[in-house]
Amino acid sequence: MTEIKADSSIQTINWKITGVAGEGVMLSSKLVGKAFIRHGWASFTYFEYPSLIKGGHQTGQVLARPTTALNQKKTLDILLVLDKTGWQNHLDEIDEHTVLIFNQDAGQIAIEDQAKIKSKIQNLAMLTLAQQASGRPNNMNIVAFGVSSKLLGLNQTICQQVLKDEFADKDVKILEPILKAFDAGYQAITTVVTPITPVARKQLMLTGNEAVGFGALAGGVQFYSAYPMTPATGVMIFLAEQQQKYPLIVKHAEDEIGAISHAIGASYAGVRAMTGSSGGGLALMSENVSLASITETPLVILAASRVGPATGLPTWTAQADLDFIIGLGHGETQKIILTPGTVSEHYQLTKQAFDLAEKYQLPVFVLSDKHALESYHTLEITEPITQISKLNMAENLPEDNSFLRYQLTESGVSPRSIPGQNHGLHLANSYEHDLWGYATEEADMTAKQAEKREKKLTTLAAELPQPKLLGPQQAEISIICWGSTVLALQDTLADLNQGGINKVNVIHFPCVWPFPTKGFTQLVSNAKKLAIIEGNMTGQLQQLIMRKTGIKIDHQYRRYDGRPFYSEDIIAWINQL
Amino acid sequence: MSCHTLQSLASPIAPTWCPGCGDFLIFNSLRKAIIDLQLEEKDTVIVYGIGCSGNMADFNRVYGFHGLHGRGLPVAMGIKLANHKLKVIMIGGDGDVYGEGLQHLITAARGNHDLTLIVHNNSRYSLTTGQTSPTSKKGLKTKSTPLGAIEEPLNPLAVALVSKATFVARGYSVQVPQMVELFKQAILHPGFAMVDVLQLCPTFNQEMNHPWYAQRICTLDQTNHNPQDFGQALSKALEPEKLATGIFYQDKTSVAHHAQLPQLQQASLIEQRPTQVNLQPIINSFS
Numbered sequence: 001m002t003e004i005k006a007d008s009s010i011q012t013i014n015w016k017i018t019g020v021a022g023e024g025v026m027l028s029s030k031l032v033g034k035a036f037i038r039h040g041w042a043s044f045t046y047f048e049y050p051s052l053i054k055g056g057h058q059t060g061q062v063l064a065r066p067t068t069a070l071n072q073k074k075t076l077d078i079l080l081v082l083d084k085t086g087w088q089n090h091l092d093e094i095d096e097h098t099v100l101i102f103n104q105d106a107g108q109i110a111i112e113d114q115a116k117i118k119s120k121i122q123n124l125a126m127l128t129l130a131q132q133a134s135g136r137p138n139n140m141n142i143v144a145f146g147v148s149s150k151l152l153g154l155n156q157t158i159c160q161q162v163l164k165d166e167f168a169d170k171d172v173k174i175l176e177p178i179l180k181a182f183d184a185g186y187q188a189i190t191t192v193v194t195p196i197t198p199v200a201r202k203q204l205m206l207t208g209n210e211a212v213g214f215g216a217l218a219g220g221v222q223f224y225s226a227y228p229m230t231p232a233t234g235v236m237i238f239l240a241e242q243q244q245k246y247p248l249i250v251k252h253a254e255d256e257i258g259a260i261s262h263a264i265g266a267s268y269a270g271v272r273a274m275t276g277s278s279g280g281g282l283a284l285m286s287e288n289v290s291l292a293s294i295t296e297t298p299l300v301i302l303a304a305s306r307v308g309p310a311t312g313l314p315t316w317t318a319q320a321d322l323d324f325i326i327g328l329g330h331g332e333t334q335k336i337i338l339t340p341g342t343v344s345e346h347y348q349l350t351k352q353a354f355d356l357a358e359k360y361q362l363p364v365f366v367l368s369d370k371h372a373l374e375s376y377h378t379l380e381i382t383e384p385i386t387q388i389s390k391l392n393m394a395e396n397l398p399e400d401n402s403f404l405r406y407q408l409t410e411s412g413v414s415p416r417s418i419p420g421q422n423h424g425l426h427l428a429n430s431y432e433h434d435l436w437g438y439a440t441e442e443a444d445m446t447a448k449q450a451e452k453r454e455k456k457l458t459t460l461a462a463e464l465p466q467p468k469l470l471g472p473q474q475a476e477i478s479i480i481c482w483g484s485t486v487l488a489l490q491d492t493l494a495d496l497n498q499g500g501i502n503k504v505n506v507i508h509f510p511c512v513w514p515f516p517t518k519g520f521t522q523l524v525s526n527a528k529k530l531a532i533i534e535g536n537m538t539g540q541l542q543q544l545i546m547r548k549t550g551i552k553i554d555h556q557y558r559r560y561d562g563r564p565f566y567s568e569d570i571i572a573w574i575n576q577l
Numbered sequence: 578m579s580c581h582t583l584q585s586l587a588s589p590i591a592p593t594w595c596p597g598c599g600d601f602l603i604f605n606s607l608r609k610a611i612i613d614l615q616l617e618e619k620d621t622v623i624v625y626g627i628g629c630s631g632n633m634a635d636f637n638r639v640y641g642f643h644g645l646h647g648r649g650l651p652v653a654m655g656i657k658l659a660n661h662k663l664k665v666i667m668i669g670g671d672g673d674v675y676g677e678g679l680q681h682l683i684t685a686a687r688g689n690h691d692l693t694l695i696v697h698n699n700s701r702y703s704l705t706t707g708q709t710s711p712t713s714k715k716g717l718k719t720k721s722t723p724l725g726a727i728e729e730p731l732n733p734l735a736v737a738l739v740s741k742a743t744f745v746a747r748g749y750s751v752q753v754p755q756m757v758e759l760f761k762q763a764i765l766h767p768g769f770a771m772v773d774v775l776q777l778c779p780t781f782n783q784e785m786n787h788p789w790y791a792q793r794i795c796t797l798d799q800t801n802h803n804p805q806d807f808g809q810a811l812s813k814a815l816e817p818e819k820l821a822t823g824i825f826y827q828d829k830t831s832v833a834h835h836a837q838l839p840q841l842q843q844a845s846l847i848e849q850r851p852t853q854v855n856l857q858p859i860i861n862s863f864s
Contacts, residue, residue, distance in 0.1 A: 265655020
């Protein structure tokens with residue numbers, strides 16, 4: 001069998017920058033990613049950074065294509081090194097074609113070290129350039145953007161506009177030196193590595209967190225309470241900014257227990273509410289997830305995974321919380337778990353989460369991870385206006401306040417009233433309760449209420465997003481994935497099937513709970529060889545599939561070192577299957 | 578539009594408290610306060626913690642939320658932010674509010690959320706059959722502390738005061754007319770109002786019975802107390818020997834949390850529920 005290699009006919013730019021925390025390499029990367037977007041290209045901007053504010057080793061990288069760009073890659077076209085030792089961690093990403101610009105103000109690369117680097121090294125005093133052009137050495141990251149723009153053949157005016165927009169809320173006294181720093185970097189380079197042909201289209205550049213925020217707004221969110229925790233914090237920051245533009249309150253809560261409790265209170269009172277956190281914070285929310293379930297209070301929860309256990313690797317990615325979220329909440333807690341992968345899914349599924357939560361009166365999780373949530377993606381603009389359905393409240397309530405909030409129904413969904421509504425009095429109760437809400441320990445009612453809540457999961461199943469088949473209908477290998485892993489797979493599909501062969505297709509789960517047994521078994525019924533990729537050590541989806549369908553998957557690729565999946569590694573894995 | 582009456586408040590479930598329990602009188606005083614103030618049925622919400630006090634949830638017919646142990650206050654804050662036209666009252670015990678949920682008490686006070694908190698303070702975990710509580714005395718021997726509790730008791734009034742609660746009062750479960758008045762003042766106060774009620778527990782706290790309290794209780798009014806004087810309020814709260822009742826502190830200039838939010842100046846959050854959302858105004862900064 002012929003070995004598959006990356007398809008060299010696909011025009012791809014892979015750019016990277018390294019520096020210590022505080023040098024602003026994340027901003028340089030965002031600017032490069034944005035500059036591509038403004039040229040009509042798609043870009044994916046990925047960051048690696050330690051959990052500290054100054055020092056340490058940080059990187060930002062941008063993958064750009066005139067078509068789509070969904071994931072970072074290894075082999076670099078351009079590498080800018082701002083810190084003296086920044087190149088050390090990336091030797092396997094440098095080949096003879098890589099253009100390496102080394103910031104000589106940081107020192108020199110020793111002769112014996114130069115031999116380890118496959119590419120030529122171009123020295124450039126970027127700190128000095130920043131100092132001379134703008135009077136501020138801090139603008140070295142802007143010089144780096146200028147250098148990169150020229151190397152990449154990006155249009156100078158468009159890049160300047162990117163900067164003007166980035167600093168639109170800042171004083172002109174700040175913007176002027178920044179533009180000077182950019183121009184100094186742009187002029188310092190004479191050779192263009194790859195001339196870019198602009199594409200005529202308008203797109204957005206969003207982090208996964210921002211897409212979740214957009215989805216929440218489009219879903220009618222009016223209350224978001226949270227406690228800062230990487231990688232979920234971005235949603236709180238995004239929504240906090242929107243408070244004056246939309247009818248929305250964002251509450252920075254006292255802790256995660258308070259955060260979810262505030263949201264449950266707001267939702268009980270009738271507004272669409274959401275909270276979000278990562279592993280440890282979600283652990284603190286556990287009892288309240290159970291509460292939302294038994295009181296049948298709608299709630300949307302962003303579960304933003306990072307590496308655990310405990311504090312783990314706070315700023316790195318993992319998909320190790322699937323079992324945890326399925327099990328979150330004691331007793332038999334009813335919930336939905338949506339697992340968006342692409343930026344568009346982060347938007348769409350968060351929006352849908354609000355409809356599902358309100359209609360079925362239960363907690364709905366949007367489970368994602370650092371990789372998808374903190375990276376910048378490209379989103380084609382869709383319809384910016386969405387309709388929010390009217391709150392479905394019980395009608396014709398008896399005047400003697402005998403309305404039965406927890407009535408047993410065929411669908412499991414009971415009519416709902418909210419405070420402020422005449423004659424809708426009821427008790428939302430963390431105790432098991434009767435039809436009105438009063439506590440009961442009676443055996444028959446205990447079982448009936450539990451069954452009623454469970455029944456909702458069957459009723460709603462038809463509305464859930466089903467597993468999706470990507471690539472050819474029939475393929476030699478079907479790779480199963482969930483959440484952000486689809487980014488790497490979808491970005492690699494063209495390589496894997498180049499020349500029109502049907503080597504690989506992908507089965508992606510945008511929702512894992514309630515488990516879509518029917519949709520999944522239908523998709524895999526004709527599969528020749530099944531394989532699965534997961535960002536955890538124990539194969540959590542693989543085991544769930546086994547438990548729910550009895551289907552055994554023989555080939556797996558798991559990663560649990562904090563790093564996301566790379567095309568290069570996926571291709572190597574497929575080659576040895 | 579109908580206001581709560583004794584009939585409307587009546588639940589089919591009879592109280593399950595022990596004979597002589599202070600909860601009965603607190604319960605009746607709260608009902609009287611609600612009726613006297615003509616609170617609307619539809620606009621009154623009571624949030625209950627878990628404990629003997631929280632069991633009151635079953636004995637009222639109101640919009641109620643019987644939440645988790647310690648976590649009633651943040652639910653109450655959320656309800657009030659979502660619809661500040663509601664009157665939100667929180668019923669909890671000393672274990673619930675001063676133990677498990679102390680962080681939320683401090684938060685509700687610091688944020689001046691417009692809630693009325695009534696704490697049934699009997700210095701015991703009585704629903705779990707009488708363990709030591711945050712307000713129990715040092716050295717107390719209970720089933721969970723057979724060697725004697727080492728912790729100093731928490732001073733809830735002082736905690737509320739230094740956490741910037743704008744209304745802090747103490748009642749005693751035997752002094753019904755005063756309790757009714759304190760509850761009414763607390764409900765009317767525009768901001769966070771806490772009424773700590775010293776409560777008899779004849780089953781699990783026989784030491785702190787009525788004669789024990791009778792030797793220590795005094796009312797603040799008799800001492801010409803000025804509730805607008807924060808320093809005086811704090812020093813009265815810290816008095817070790819006397820257990821004064823009445824309004825320790827009230828900030829007459831209090832502006833509630835929701836009233837400080839620009840989003841809620843024109844209407845409550847629920848009244849602003851969108852029928853349509855247009856993302857266009859914010860899209861441009863992401864393009």
